[in-house]
Amino acid sequence: MLKLSRLLIIYFMFITNNKKINGKKKKNYERINIKIVILFVNCLKMDIANEEIKEFINIVVSLSTYDFSEYSEKSLRRRLEKIVNDNNCSLTEIIKKIKKNSDFLEKIVRDITVNTTEIFRDPKVWREIEKEVIPKLKKLEKINIWHAGCSSGQELYSMLMFLNEFDLLEKTSSFGTDINSEILEEAKKGQFKYRFNAEYLPNFDQVLNYNPEKEKVPYSKYMFISQQHDTIKINPQLLSKVEFYKHDLVCDKNIFGIKFDLIMCRNVLIYFNNNLQNKIFDLFWSCLTDEGTLIIGFHESIMGPAAIKYIKKGQCYFKKPLNNNA
Amino acid sequence: MNNKAIVIGGSAGSFKIVMQIISLLPKDFNIPIFICLHRLRSARKGFTETLKVKSSIKIVEPNDNEIIEPNKIYVAPANYHMYIIDGKIRLSVEEEINHSRPSIDVTFYSAAEYYKENLLGIILSGANNDGANGFLKIKENGGKTIAQLPSDCEISVMPLSCIENKSADKILTINDIIKNIIIFISLNI
Structure with a gap:
């Protein structure tokens, strides 16, 4: 027709x-x-x-x-x-x-699969993480982070830079997963094209250098930027702090056997229907520690039955443990 | 049955016109209005805020999965495609289409499929041909289409490409477009 x-x-x-x-x-x-x-x-x-x-x-x-x-x-x-x-x-x-x-x-x-990520995507969200999540992480002995659907890893590396600024990197283990094995190879190398990422560099300053009273964090602390070679290389120290695995959120469940203090999953669930979104919010819930936090995309929200399992504060969703409804 | 809706697309030189349209809308327009404008990727904030100052109407950059309500204006968030399905708004960060994200074609296409003949599409000033295919889709599905008069535009490429593919029912000045919007809103289809 x-x-x-x-x-x-x-x-x-x-x-x-x-x-x-x-x-x-x-x-x-x-x-x-x-x-x-x-x-x-x-x-x-x-x-x-x-x-x-x-x-x-x-x-x-x-x-x-x-x-x-x-x-x-x-x-x-x-x-x-x-x-x-x-x-x-x-x-x-x-x-x-x-x-x-x-x-x-x-x-x-x-x-x-869609591969979109940026260095410190949505600076506003990072400022909220600083306010709401960092104090919680400071109390922990060890921090486990999972970025589900990490694509080429820019945001996960951003998180490690961020944690280092609060002296939390030492005790952190982080995992990045994606359904796309090719993009994970890129993530493992930690090397990105300058011309595709340069426009996001101001995000770095908005997150790490917003306070004029603090000493400025230079890009060079975490990234080797060469406009001439068209590369942005992540500091090798950070590379060693993260492991990447192929993982399909739709059917692979929790492959780690551990619980996470922080799960990031940004602009992934927008490609799923309500039913599948709910299943995955349940999966994240079961993978979070009782004090754990879930960070989703700036224009995403938890709706449907899983919504009651989380407490929303700004852009952060805190796990609401069972038997704690009173 | 789906109710009616208006969808507006524009790029360079369309922001002021959109503000003008919004400021002249009746208080209870009672239908959803979708707006998809190209803008700088870095200019993520301040857009809806500026629009809001101009009117008391509810203007939002929707979240994914948001249920569409009448009397509300939905602006495609910067860096996301916005499309309509089953009475809900969905977002996507897929590749740019026609060098644009949000892409007007994406919004037009989905609105045309959902609202069929109960849709009014408007294309405003802009510098590329994003929206022209979507405009054709609106027409094919029985909706009404209005392009801004090219001589009235800051940059006329966008309405011209809709006129060239014969998808524009009417080619009008801004004042006439606003009149048509008000008539469309008040008519019982």
Whole structure:
């Protein structure tokens, strides 16, 4: 139906354009015709049937441990549309390739995942962590941190810099996990492109240097920045403080066997439906210590049944232990 | 059944116009209005605050999963795509689309699918063609579309690209756009 209506509009445009050439606008005619061709190609490319998406989900579940059935339908569709356009073939053809080649399946899974992170993303959140969470961490003998969906690791490294400023790094162990094994390799290296990250460097100052009375923390304390080589390298001391593992939040549960004092999971759950979000908030709850804190994205919130298991303070969610409802 | 809604897209030179539109809205417009404007990535704060000063209307940068309410203006948060599904707002930090995040196409597309013919789309001044495909989608789904008169725009690329792909029902000055908005709001569809 959609395709048909699009084609009708294009046809209509064609007719009205043809009228125009009888008049004057010949130059315009050519230009618009190119546009029509582009539109035509787009309309053939774009449409993916719901059944194809369902088939894709089913095939992936049957061939691997990945389960996209509770991903937000619209965003999964957008990802698949992008993949179809990038590969220049239909989803049905992609499904065929997936069946034959497990490496290709891994590649498609990586392409579905979104990788966005920044150094000290959302400075306001970090100031709240300073106020609400750091005092709690100071009381602990040992600190365990998990960043679920850490992507290339900028925020986890930011956290380690942050903790070091409060002399807490020594007693910290941190883990970063992501579904995308390729991006984890990047995270392990702790080396990022200057040109993609330079615009976030001011975040560093907003978080660590907002107090003019304190001595300024230079970038060089934690990062070696070379505009010439287009690199930002994280201080090797920090690299040794973090371990990265491949982990799929949808089905891998707690792979660590320990509880965490702080869990970060930012702008990951926005790609899941309500039901799956709730399951994962429950998972985080069970992975947190009784005094533990969960930090989610700036425009995320805990809704649904899991909401009563947390106490919200600004951007921080504190675990509400069971039997403590009185 | 879905109620009606208005969706507005714009980029360079559209901020002032959006403020003007908001300041002239009736007190109980009773429908949701979605606004997706390109802005500098670094300018994350102050945007809705400035809009709020101009009116007593509820203007929010929504959270993911927020349930859409009438009489509220939703502004796509900086650095997030904003889309509509099942009466809720969802956000995403996927790649930029048309070099933009938020992308107007994303918001327009999803609003067109959800509100169908009960949607009024408006495209304002701007410097790229983000929004043109979404505008076509609104039209295909039976919604109404208005582009700002190019000669009235600070930068006319955005409305021009909607006029070129024949997705704009009307091409109007700001005053006329505001009149049309008020008529759209007061009509019972």
